[in-house]
Amino acid sequence: MMDARPGPAAPPAPEPASAPEPSPGGTGAPREVVGLSREALAAALAALGLPRFRARQLWHWVYCRGATDFAAMTTFAKELRPLLARNLKVGRPGLAREQVSADGTRKWLLRLADGNLIETVFIPEEERGTLCISSQVGCTLTCRFCFTGTQRLVRNLGPAEIVGQVMLARDRLSDWPSNAPGRAITNVVLMGMGEPLFNYDNVAAAIRILLDGEGLGLSRRRITLSTSGVVPMIERAGAELGVNLAISLHAATDELRSRLMPINKKYPLAELIGACRRYPGASNARRITFEYVMLKGVNDSPADAKRLVRLIAGIPAKVNLIPFNPWPGAPFECAEAETIAGFADIVAAAGYTSPVRTPRGRDIMAACGQLRSDSIRPRKRAHHGEGEVERAAAAETAAAG
Ligand code: SAH
Numbered sequence: 001m002m003d004a005r006p007g008p009a010a011p012p013a014p015e016p017a018s019a020p021e022p023s024p025g026g027t028g029a030p031r032e033v034v035g036l037s038r039e040a041l042a043a044a045l046a047a048l049g050l051p052r053f054r055a056r057q058l059w060h061w062v063y064c065r066g067a068t069d070f071a072a073m074t075t076f077a078k079e080l081r082p083l084l085a086r087n088l089k090v091g092r093p094g095l096a097r098e099q100v101s102a103d104g105t106r107k108w109l110l111r112l113a114d115g116n117l118i119e120t121v122f123i124p125e126e127e128r129g130t131l132c133i134s135s136q137v138g139c140t141l142t143c144r145f146c147f148t149g150t151q152r153l154v155r156n157l158g159p160a161e162i163v164g165q166v167m168l169a170r171d172r173l174s175d176w177p178s179n180a181p182g183r184a185i186t187n188v189v190l191m192g193m194g195e196p197l198f199n200y201d202n203v204a205a206a207i208r209i210l211l212d213g214e215g216l217g218l219s220r221r222r223i224t225l226s227t228s229g230v231v232p233m234i235e236r237a238g239a240e241l242g243v244n245l246a247i248s249l250h251a252a253t254d255e256l257r258s259r260l261m262p263i264n265k266k267y268p269l270a271e272l273i274g275a276c277r278r279y280p281g282a283s284n285a286r287r288i289t290f291e292y293v294m295l296k297g298v299n300d301s302p303a304d305a306k307r308l309v310r311l312i313a314g315i316p317a318k319v320n321l322i323p324f325n326p327w328p329g330a331p332f333e334c335a336e337a338e339t340i341a342g343f344a345d346i347v348a349a350a351g352y353t354s355p356v357r358t359p360r361g362r363d364i365m366a367a368c369g370q371l372r373s374d375s376i377r378p379r380k381r382a383h384h385g386e387g388e389v390e391r392a393a394a395a396e397t398a399a400a401g
């Protein structure tokens with residue numbers, strides 16, 4: 001049975017309308033500042049009769065200092081602060097739940113203004129702290145190994161909701177100001193819920209804000225965009241954003257990849273690998289990451305490893321081997337540790353760094369592919385009997401309680 005949902009290229013659902021424009025007299029609803037480009041922020045302040053340098057000051061308070069209260073913004077004259085507060089606001093996604101794993105990984109369930117829920121994960125390591133953010137509520141794709149893929153797409157996230165995940169995480173980790181040394185969050189990966197390249201405009205707007213050197217100040221080398229392989233948008237992201245690229249590969253033949261990831265039928269391997277070869281800045285210093293989930297008896301044989309290295313031959317790359325993270329009702333098992341080690345050896349012998357990713361936060365369902373907001377009814381899909389999905393949802397509700 002085919003999935004009844006539209007194919008991968010179907011346009012995602014529209015975002016909700018943005019807040020109304022403020023009126024100079026301060027009678028309209030305050031407008032959200034987070035997510036506005038510098039230009040849009042300057043225009044919003046100009047509408048209040050304020051000169052451009054005020055936008056730069058506000059930008060600093062919001063993105064460097066993490067301030068949310070205009071009363072605390074001391075570079076604005078006292079009389080100015082109420083004018084700002086009447087017309088603008090600096091918000092955050094609502095925090096519905098915070099969980100901390102035994103290994104220190106943190107997961108936040110965030111409630112958006114319209115009640116939808118998304119998840120954001122922080123993974124502390126010795127040398128860095130990585131924040132894994134979501135780009136959509138749910139996902140249009142139905143990769144068979146991914147828990148998010150069991151959830152129907154509800155909508156794209158807007159720039160404020162994407163950037164807001166970083167800001168809320170900074171709040172929770174006491175990680176302001178952005179420009180101080182020793183920040184907890186050093187890296188951001190778009191590897192949470194959703195396919196970022198199906199929400200390109202909002203993701204691009206958010207990345208530009210993350211990259212701003214007078215604000216959140218992340219560098220291109222510390223932001224990674226992960227995609228299931230939306231080929232035309234890979235080229236555009238490379239030309240316009242230049243952040244690190246991660247490709248969810250997971251199989252080295254079209255036959256297997258199309259079974260695991262339906263998007264492969266639209267953009268098969270030859271096109272995907274071609275886009276990787278053309279990705280700007282791909283060099284030994286800026287390698288493309290290929291993600292490869294290790295599924296027992298499915299894609300984990302030595303022959304699979306050899307096909308993989310032949311496929312990516314000549315691309316400056318590293319291969320992240322991700323032990324499959326289970327979820328309720330999942331139709332796969334994780335490959336055996338020795339099998340993964342043997343696979344890694346073959347990839348390494350071909351000259352590619354091939355780290356086996358230690359699963360982080362599995363106990364709180366925070367590991368790769370385990371994110372899903374409990375609020376949303378799972379879709380029915382071909383490889384899930386309906387009963388299975390119902391049981392999965394029941395198990396999840398029980399676990400959450
Ligand atoms: N939609 C984007 C980004 C989110 S997924 C993408 O697909 O690239 C982040 C990574 O986790 C992807 O490589 C995804 O394939 C992988 N993944 C999904 N489910 C997984 C699971 N159950 N175990 C391990 N990795 C998984």
Ligand code: SF4
Pocket residue numbers: 139140141142143146147148149150192193194195228248
């Ligand atoms: Fe969507 Fe990525 Fe999960 Fe596939 S792996 S269903 S693209 S979130």
